[in-house]
Amino acid sequence: MCLSASTIESLKTICGKFDNDPKELINILHAVQELVGYLPKEVQEIVAEQLRIPLSKVYGVVTFYSFFTMAPKGKYPISVCLGTACYVRGAEKVLDEFKNLLKIKVGETTADGLFSLDCLRCVGACGFSPVVLVDKKVYVRMTPEKVRDVLNDFYSL
Template identity: 55%
Template sequence: MDKCTCTTHKGFDELGAFVDSLPNKKGELITVLHKAQSIFGYLPKEVQEFVADRLDLPLAKVYGVVKFYSFFSMTPKGRYPISVCMGTACYVRGAEEVLTELTRQLGISVGGVSEDGKFSLDTLRCVGACGLAPVVIVGEKVYGRVEPGKIAGILAEYAE
């Protein structure tokens, strides 16, 4: 996934074309932010400014939506973002130990990105898969009933 590095990034053309294709721009902020994050990988200030300008919205409104929804990120993520559910069921069934093992094996803390840019690590409140607790999500793939001993095998799936 491309990462935004400057305002001349080709993704701005793609995002602009997407916004222009919308039949009605009113009420489409979240849709446009999802598209922007899929293009850039995250939503830095220059992307938020672009969205605000194209939708004729105050930057503060765009920023407020980005901050409110945990799906949106203002910092770069790894190529394979990892999220550990820390909801009650996952926590009770060992999510903290799973998270500790991930930080040990990746050499990063929550909110960090591995040196090679391959992985980033975050936590979530609840993913709604309590029957599979504890749950780890890598990209869009969900792993259930994860134990610390399974972490190496999960990470190995993303070896190149």
Template identity: 70%
Template sequence: MEKIHLLKIKLKELEAVCNEHHNDAGELINILHAAQGIFGYLPREVQEVIADRLNIPVSRVYGVVTFYSFFTMTPKGKYPISVCLGTACYVRGAEKVLDEFQRQLEIKVGETTPDGLFSLDCLRCVGACGLAPVVTIAGKVYGRLSPEKVRDILSEYYLLEQV
């Protein structure tokens, strides 16, 4: 496994977060949320720093990171895409929308495009069942999607990169 090098400035931010939470192991989830905000994901090295600061085993940090689906140990794209596969969305064609995202981006679920712009994941419910099928991209909700709309949606984000 390749070791990554954490930027010193980001490490200082992480240490400040730990200090703000008094290096309290009871604040692990809050610290992990903040750490993921700083680094974009939670690689092994970040987990080791947190474990050291909170004086807990790395296995405990890893257990929390792998238990909660919000946390990720792999880098996400600048524009993370989540396709809802909850019942309402699935019944209304979410699987075909997902297939089209995979085809257009040439990646599978759980992967990130080589340019780092998009990552693709699934989730179980966005809570917008009346708009099914639903996709979120970088926090923006797109409802009543069809495979035909995927290209236009992705184009919006490619245009943002050209500005």
């Protein structure tokens, strides 16, 4: 990835808003990921340089926390909850239907860049399980039969 001069300046500005404090690494990474969409090596290098910490520390945080990603996400990221309540109520079958219809695996993005597919452990809505998040929209009591309708909210299959 080749970062533009304006993106590099924006990354430095974000770090500066947190006083280039290494203790603010997670907050900085959230803000940076919001700006760029993901955290490729080039972005991590700039953050490490600005905070005066080893790249390995930045990389360690990025790879430890599941909400950070080093790969670009689709325009509409899909997250299927696989927490206990969701799993028991059929979330795995819902996930399989997303994989089938989108023709991608977990962690991948569709060729058109519209959708990416991931799993998460709990969204705190166990009473409405299974739960799926698409972009910032929450879908509750999901079934495999509802997956096509969810995707149709964003484009027609």
